[in-house]
Amino acid sequence: GAGVSQSPSNKVTEKGKDVELRCDPISGHTALYWYRQSLGQGLEFLIYFQGNSAPDKSGLPSDRFSAERTGGSVSTLTIQRTQQEDSAVYLCASSLEVSRWETQYFGPGTRLLVL
Amino acid sequence: GESVGLHLPTLSVQEGDNSIINCAYSNSASDYFIWYKQESGKGPQFIIDIRSNMDKRQGQRVTVLLNKTVKHLSLQIAATQPGDSAVYFCAENPRGGSNYKLTFGKGTLLTVNP
Numbered sequence: 001g002a003g004v005s006q007s008p009s010n011k012v013t014e015k016g017k018d019v020e021l022r023c024d025p026i027s028g029h030t031a032l033y034w035y036r037q038s039l040g041q042g043l044e045f046l047i048y049f050q051g052n053s054a055p056d057k058s059g060l061p062s063d064r065f066s067a068e069r070t071g072g073s074v075s076t077l078t079i080q081r082t083q084q085e086d087s088a089v090y091l092c093a094s095s096l097e098v099s100r101w102e103t104q105y106f107g108p109g110t111r112l113l114v115l
Numbered sequence: 116g117e118s119v120g121l122h123l124p125t126l127s128v129q130e131g132d133n134s135i136i137n138c139a140y141s142n143s144a145s146d147y148f149i150w151y152k153q154e155s156g157k158g159p160q161f162i163i164d165i166r167s168n169m170d171k172r173q174g175q176r177v178t179v180l181l182n183k184t185v186k187h188l189s190l191q192i193a194a195t196q197p198g199d200s201a202v203y204f205c206a207e208n209p210r211g212g213s214n215y216k217l218t219f220g221k222g223t224l225l226t227v228n229p
Contacts, residue, residue, distance in 0.1 A: 106158025
């Protein structure tokens with residue numbers, strides 16, 4: 001595609017529900033990154049994928065967060081039993097490969113609100 | 116009470132003036148820095164980068180200055196335009212750390228008045 005796309009653009013959910021956020025990277029980009037941006041804050045790194053592999057999951061805030069990537073393209077970030085503190089913008093980025101991490105192209109984000 | 120996180124540093128300038136946005140970074144081992152621009156409702160967009168072996172780097176209308184002694188980074192925007200209105204983030208990457216792990220600052224909101 002022309003750029004990184006994310007869906008949904010906005011999500012409102014009730015505390016305790018599970019949510020799934022989707023990221024579609026730029027075609028041909030093998031590296032994919034997830035970030036969280038809380039209100040008025042900078043970006044917090046969550047996890048990255050090289051292909052379908054996520055070598056480092058230490059950035060995920062808790063075990064309620066998981067991510068997967070299949071087919072080396074689309075990735076989903078799943079938050080189980082959502083809490084109000086999970087409310088944030090979740091941003092996805094991709095780069096040609098991890099060695100080209102400096103040049104990351106960001107999607108528009110998914111704005112998650114947990115009531 | 117109000118959340119400290121809601122209060123982004125702000126800079127308001129007149130169209131045509133030069134803007135200087137500052138960033139203090141924390142890790143003396145950081146050897147690579149990036150400035151991003153984030154417009155409302157969009158993801159961050161790369162503006163310019165600099166490595167620690169440089170003090171200054173220029174792009175189109177933008178200049179980044181790095182002062183390693185005081186761990187300070189600045190972004191200068193020449194002849195600021197209304198389209199420059201956005202939140203600007205600096206990000207650092209520590210030498211010897213995982214290359215993909217950037218540490219972002221909280222950002223500065225730049226407002227350009229026509």
